[in-house]
Amino acid sequence: MIHKRTRRLARPAAVLAVLTVAVAVVPARAADPTPAPEASAQDRAARVLLLGMAEFMARAPAMSVTMRSGYDAIQADGRRIEFGERRRIHMQRPDKLRVDVERSDGERGTVVFDGRWITAFKPAENVYARVEKPGTLDQVLVYMVRDLRATLPLARMFTTGFPVDLDKRVTSVAFVEECSLFDVPTDHVAVSSAEVDLQLWIAKGPQPLPRRVVITYKNDAGEPQFRADLYDWSVPAKFDAAAFVFVPPAGAEQIMYLAPRPPVDVPTGPTGEQR
Amino acid sequence: MSRHPGLRGVLIAVACAVGLVTAGWSDADAAGRRGGGGGGMSRGSPARSGGMSSRPAPQRPAQPSTRQAAPAQRPATQTSRPTTGSDRSAQQQGSSADRQGNRQENQGERQDNRDEAREDRQDYAEEAREDRQDYYDDWDDHYYYHDDDWAEAMVVGVTVGAVVAAADDYDDDTTTTVTNVTNVTALASLPCEASITVANGINYYQCGSNWYMRAYQGDAVVYVPSGPPPSK
Numbered sequence: 001m002i003h004k005r006t007r008r009l010a011r012p013a014a015v016l017a018v019l020t021v022a023v024a025v026v027p028a029r030a031a032d033p034t035p036a037p038e039a040s041a042q043d044r045a046a047r048v049l050l051l052g053m054a055e056f057m058a059r060a061p062a063m064s065v066t067m068r069s070g071y072d073a074i075q076a077d078g079r080r081i082e083f084g085e086r087r088r089i090h091m092q093r094p095d096k097l098r099v100d101v102e103r104s105d106g107e108r109g110t111v112v113f114d115g116r117w118i119t120a121f122k123p124a125e126n127v128y129a130r131v132e133k134p135g136t137l138d139q140v141l142v143y144m145v146r147d148l149r150a151t152l153p154l155a156r157m158f159t160t161g162f163p164v165d166l167d168k169r170v171t172s173v174a175f176v177e178e179c180s181l182f183d184v185p186t187d188h189v190a191v192s193s194a195e196v197d198l199q200l201w202i203a204k205g206p207q208p209l210p211r212r213v214v215i216t217y218k219n220d221a222g223e224p225q226f227r228a229d230l231y232d233w234s235v236p237a238k239f240d241a242a243a244f245v246f247v248p249p250a251g252a253e254q255i256m257y258l259a260p261r262p263p264v265d266v267p268t269g270p271t272g273e274q275r
Numbered sequence: 276m277s278r279h280p281g282l283r284g285v286l287i288a289v290a291c292a293v294g295l296v297t298a299g300w301s302d303a304d305a306a307g308r309r310g311g312g313g314g315g316m317s318r319g320s321p322a323r324s325g326g327m328s329s330r331p332a333p334q335r336p337a338q339p340s341t342r343q344a345a346p347a348q349r350p351a352t353q354t355s356r357p358t359t360g361s362d363r364s365a366q367q368q369g370s371s372a373d374r375q376g377n378r379q380e381n382q383g384e385r386q387d388n389r390d391e392a393r394e395d396r397q398d399y400a401e402e403a404r405e406d407r408q409d410y411y412d413d414w415d416d417h418y419y420y421h422d423d424d425w426a427e428a429m430v431v432g433v434t435v436g437a438v439v440a441a442a443d444d445y446d447d448d449t450t451t452t453v454t455n456v457t458n459v460t461a462l463a464s465l466p467c468e469a470s471i472t473v474a475n476g477i478n479y480y481q482c483g484s485n486w487y488m489r490a491y492q493g494d495a496v497v498y499v500p501s502g503p504p505p506s507k
Contacts, residue, residue: 071322081316083323101494109494118432120491129491131432145324146414148431149493153325156415169327195329217321217329224322253476256499257432258461258492 039172046175046189050200053208054163056235062092064237065209068229069153070104074222085151090237091158094136096244099152111150112246113140119246120150120257128248129257148259153228154213169193178204182211183231195219209233326415428492430457461490461497474504 039047057063070084084104091097095115102108110121113133118140121128131148133140138159144150156162176188179201186201201212215226248254321329465487469480480487480498487498 069325071320071325073316073318073320073323075317083318083320120494122491122496125489125496127489127491127496129432142414145326151324151494153323154327155325156327165327193327196327198327213325215322215325215327219329220321224320226322226325228325251476253478253489255488255496256430256490258428258459258490258497258499259431261427261429261458 040175042175043173046187047170047173049175049187049202049208050170050173050189050191051163051167053200053202053210054157054166056208057157058160058162060093060235062237062239063233063235064088064090064239065230065234066232067153068231069227071153071226072222072224074224078222080222080224085153087153089158090239090243091137092237092239092244093160095134095140096239097137097140098244110246111144111152112244113137113144114244114246117246118144118148118257121246121248121252123249125253126249126251127253127255128246129255131257148257153226157210157213169195184211186211207233207235209235324415328413328416428459428461430459430490459490459499461492461499462487463495463497465498472504474506477504479504 065088067087067089068084069087070082073081073083075081086102088100089098095113097111097113099111100108101110108123110119110123112119112121116132116134117130118133119128119130133143135143138161141152141155141159145152145155156165159165170191170193172192174190176190176199179186179188182201182203185204187204189200189202191198191200195217197216197218199212199214200210203209203211210230212230213226213228217224217226465480465482466485467482469482469487472479472481478489479501480489481503486501486503488501489496490499491497
């Protein structure tokens with residue numbers, strides 16, 4: 001994908017290029033008898049499955065899941081190295097979240113949102129940082145990922161706007177197969193957007209939850225992938241009130257929370273964040 | 276806080292000191308502990324965040340990248356604005372006769388210039404809107420996927436103990452929200468084998484005459500320049 005800003009800056013050149021390509025391509029296309037494939041009934045059904053999953057997640061009042069994920073880090077010499085993380089995620093709408101993470105190198109961390117405060121804790125250093133951010137879970141997920149640059153993989157999937165986002169972004173959905181390798185039968189669906197290719201294995205039955213997600217960043221060098229298995233789902237989940245309360249361990253040091261400086265022309269986010 | 280009105284000044288003073296003292300950003304990957312694996316491999320990746328939007332960041336090696344990069348390109352589309360002003364000024368320095376004779380022409384030019392400036396402003400506003408829309412829609416992209424893509428940071432949350440530690444009887448659990456943005460330049464690792472001084476439960480790391488405190492950035496603990504511990 002050519003980035004939008006680049007496209008704008010290069011608008012005249014782009015128009016010229018398109019016209020040139022169009023002139024060159026039109027005769028060839030006229031001779032090409034193969035029409036663009038239309039979505040099959042199976043693929044249309046796959047889109048329904050996809051959006052049904054998103055709707056189910058968006059409506060869930062509370063859920064917990066374990067996410068075992070890995071991603072490709074393309075090294076400077078071109079090697080593709082996978083790093084992994086495991087997260088236990090607890091979320092309760094409208095405004096509670098707890099994520100416990102362990103990286104493949106053993107580093108651990110916890111993030112808690114109690115409806116007012118976001119707290120990040122690093123047990124190895126016994127330090128924690130807090131930022132006050134009253135709001136909904138949707139707002140806080142956006143704030144954490146966009147503004148604090150917290151790593152919360154598949155965060156968009158856990159917002160109530162996920163069905164709308166997905167519907168807007170997806171350019172094609174294809175049904176791959178029924179897969180029997182999970183603890184429940186799943187439908188394997190391949191999804192494309194302009195920016196990423198996405199594969200999901202969606203559980204059949206009354207709880208159409210994703211059991212596996214693979215994202216290919218097809219526009220990035222080396223086309224790295226993100227892969228996640230999601231298991232131990234509980235929907236709707238029940239939590240003790242203490243699950244979303246962070247109590248600093250003895251001797252824990254509170255440290256400052258840093259964020260990158262936002263763009264100069266973005267004074268206020270749509271979710272109402274004040275900067 | 277109200278119990279200790281003077282503490283706010285101390286807090287702000289030390290926070291400012293944190294903001295004023297900056298140091299170079301060491302490479303996160305070289306730091307090993309947070310940026311890379313034990314074998315020196317980089318953990319940085321656009322795939323790390325598992326985002327569903329994607330806006331490729333500049334490939335390394337690159338200058339610290341920020342989202343300001345795109346707005347910085349805008350002056351190219353705005354060049355007519357300052358030019359318009361200077362042309363007008365130059366024209367106004369001409370003789371009275373020239374001004375009289377050229378008034379109609381100047382009016383026409385000014386109109387053209389105004390139209391052009393208006394179009395520029397419209398373009399700019401439209402681009403700004405699109406940029407903001409990108410920013411909001413693509414909130415889970417991976418623009419800053421290297422830890423040191425944003426060395427320049429600001430304190431967004433709470434600052435505590437260390438900066439108010441001058442009050443011996445101060446309740447360590449009491450915190451203060453920093454409402455004024457304090458800019459800092461963080462380090463992924465300390466530049467030396469630091470000696471540690473603990474004051475009121477806060478670790479201060481000393482490298483020569485420089486002092487550092489820990490802070491949380493992204494998913495990692497980093498170091499920011501600070502003043503010396505209160506007893507120093």
